[in-house]
Amino acid sequence: MKSTVQTIMVSVILMVAASSCVSRGNDPGWEYAPDMYYSKGYEPYNQADSFKTNPYGMSMREPVAGSIAMGKSDHIYALPNSGEGYEASATMITAPEGIDQVDSRGKYLYNIYCSACHGVEGNNDGGVFKKVPTLKPAWKGYSDEYIQTLSEGKIYHTLTYGKNNMGSHASVLKPVDRWRVIKYVKLLSKAAGSTTAAVSTQDSTLTK
Ligand code: HEC
Numbered sequence: 713m714k715s716t717v718q719t720i721m722v723s724v725i726l727m728v729a730a731s732s733c734v735s736r737g738n739d740p741g742w743e744y745a746p747d748m749y750y751s752k753g754y755e756p757y758n759q760a761d762s763f764k765t766n767p768y769g770m771s772m773r774e775p776v777a778g779s780i781a782m783g784k785s786d787h788i789y790a791l792p793n794s795g796e797g798y799e800a801s802a803t804m805i806t807a808p809e810g811i812d813q814v815d816s817r818g819k820y821l822y823n824i825y826c827s828a829c830h831g832v833e834g835n836n837d838g839g840v841f842k843k844v845p846t847l848k849p850a851w852k853g854y855s856d857e858y859i860q861t862l863s864e865g866k867i868y869h870t871l872t873y874g875k876n877n878m879g880s881h882a883s884v885l886k887p888v889d890r891w892r893v894i895k896y897v898k899l900l901s902k903a904a905g906s907t908t909a910a911v912s913t914q915d916s917t918l919t920k
Pocket of ligand 1: 822825827829840849850859862871876877878879881893894
């Protein structure tokens with residue numbers, strides 16, 4: 713009798729011990745002081761709750777319209793997206809210092825973002841223009857006098873806002889890269905106008 717009671721007790725102890733070791737899948741079990749894991753403070757990148765007063769229920773507020781991140785003041789573009797803005801860009805918008813020569817990044821970006829329409833050499837013979845010729849502009853290519861004499865400011869305006877069938881490239885080309893591409897466009901337009909000028913670019917020392 714005594715040994716039966718002992719056997720039962722030992723097996724109960726063994727069962728309890730074994731069950732406490734059983735894996736419970738992803739259940740982390742009890743947490744001691746959960747406040748230490750889940751901060752009560754509103755952390756901008758930790759969406760613990762939905763905040764009805766904030767846009768999209770985010771923990772953080774949206775930045776004030778027109779906010780520019782620190783160190784990104786070159787993204788400020790004061791001219792409006794209008795005919796007057798376009799005309800004004802001809803004289804008011806000029807390349808920043810240091811962007812006075814063509815570098816390989818301008819060519820690289822041109823081939824990614826522009827050649828599909830304007831063609832690798834700027835002859836308006838990219839795949840998109842070939843497929844949908846009605847999209848083409850009136851001028852035949854960068855060798856056209858129109859582009860050769862077009863001010864860099866106006867091209868910057870067009871890259872920033874887009875123009876008719878050409879969309880804005882502001883989301884894919886940051887300001888300094890827009891200027892690099894413009895310098896490359898101007899190089900292509902000069903090279904196309906002359907039979908001897910080879911299109912050459914310097915290796916970019918600026919990689920981003
Ligand atoms: C979807 C096709 C398409 C792509 C991609 C495209 N363009 Fe254009 N681009 C056009 C069309 C169409 C026009 C003519 C707009 C007009 O004047 O009606 C144009 C006009 C231009 C002009 C003349 C602007 C002016 O002020 O008259 C330049 C310069 C130019 N593009 C350069 C570029 C560069 C540089 C890129 C790449 C960053 C690019 N384009 C990408 C279709 C495109």
